[in-house]
Amino acid sequence: MLRSCTAGLRSIWALRGRREGAPRLSMDLQPARRLFSTEKVIHKDWALPNPSWSKDLKLLFDQFMKKCEDGSWERLPSYKRRSTQESEDFKTYFLGSALQTQSLWKKAQLFTRGFEDGLGFEYVIFKNNDEKRTVCLFQGGPYLQGVPGLLHGGAMATMIDIALGSCTGGAVMTANLNINFKRPVPLCSVVVINSQLDKLEGRKLFLSCNVRSVDEKTLYSEATGLFIKLDPEKSST
Numbered sequence: 560m561l562r563s564c565t566a567g568l569r570s571i572w573a574l575r576g577r578r579e580g581a582p583r584l585s586m587d588l589q590p591a592r593r594l595f596s597t598e599k600v601i602h603k604d605w606a607l608p609n610p611s612w613s614k615d616l617k618l619l620f621d622q623f624m625k626k627c628e629d630g631s632w633e634r635l636p637s638y639k640r641r642s643t644q645e646s647e648d649f650k651t652y653f654l655g656s657a658l659q660t661q662s663l664w665k666k667a668q669l670f671t672r673g674f675e676d677g678l679g680f681e682y683v684i685f686k687n688n689d690e691k692r693t694v695c696l697f698q699g700g701p702y703l704q705g706v707p708g709l710l711h712g713g714a715m716a717t718m719i720d721i722a723l724g725s726c727t728g729g730a731v732m733t734a735n736l737n738i739n740f741k742r743p744v745p746l747c748s749v750v751v752i753n754s755q756l757d758k759l760e761g762r763k764l765f766l767s768c769n770v771r772s773v774d775e776k777t778l779y780s781e782a783t784g785l786f787i788k789l790d791p792e793k794s795s796t
């Protein structure tokens with residue numbers, strides 16, 4: 560698996576500098592073109608295959624895309640930033656004025672999408688709305704190392720948080736996350752995070768997930784999470 564990651568990395572370096580938003584490109588661009596390029600990066604859907612994806616990840620992706628054909632599953636797009644009304648509402652109703660400075664808001668982006676292809680978090684989430692569950696396919700790149708050769712537990716926790724969050728809807732925040740790390744995850748390997756909504760109690764959403772290897776033989780982690788639907792009457796900051 561590490562070998563496939565190294566092969567992927569070679570193509571990443573080959574692509575470096577030619578990708579939208581890469582530092583070498585944007586340095587010498589005219590302001591208007593730079594803005595155009597930035598816009599393209601922001602609106603790009605990152606939950607799609609790129610050359611760093613391993614064979615396992617691509618195979619699973621294709622299998623789930625097939626499941627989407629009858630409408631029972633949907634692939635969730637993923638952006639560095641939301642520019643939707645939903646995001647605006649979140650900003651207006653739930654964030655304090657301190658966080659609303661334009662310059663900060665423009666710079667901010669989802670940190671899992673801040674790495675170049677293959678180096679950090681490569682993932683895609685598929686959702687089954689009827690069954691209130693999601694499947695997240697995740698390949699953690701070399702910049703997510705903790706113990707040498709292994710994925711950092713914090714990186715795994717991040718993905719678990721995102722995976723559980725994908726089973727919710729609307730404006731929610733994580734109130735509690737409880738993870739049992741059962742086996743270490745090899746760096747650059749692909750894991751499958753199966754998440755589900757177990758219970759809805761007023762504004763409280765109780766969720767759980769497990770993280771397994773592609774062949775399902777290894778159980779890496781199990782987790783539960785409590786997410787709270789935000790109350791527009793209260794500010795979160």
Ligand SMILES: CCCCCCCCCCCCCCCC(=O)SCCNC(=O)CCNC(=O)[C@H](O)C(C)(C)COP(=O)(O)OP(=O)(O)OC[C@H]1O[C@@H](n2cnc3c(N)ncnc32)[C@H](O)[C@@H]1OP(=O)(O)O
Nearest residue numbers: 641645646649720721724729730732733734735787790795
């Ligand atoms: C609109 C979308 C925009 C989209 C934009 C782009 C998004 C693109 C996707 C990114 C996906 C990333 C996913 C990252 C997800 C984070 O990283 S979230 C960040 C980490 N979490 C936080 O910082 C949360 C900090 N905590 C808080 O702000 C507040 O405690 C909360 C969670 C909002 C709750 O506050 P509250 O609304 O005042 O609720 P409160 O009345 O205290 O409690 C409500 C109920 O929950 C219970 N409760 C609250 N906390 C706990 C707890 N820890 N344990 C047990 N029970 C609890 C209470 O006991 C109460 O129970 P009941 O009395 O109703 O039975």
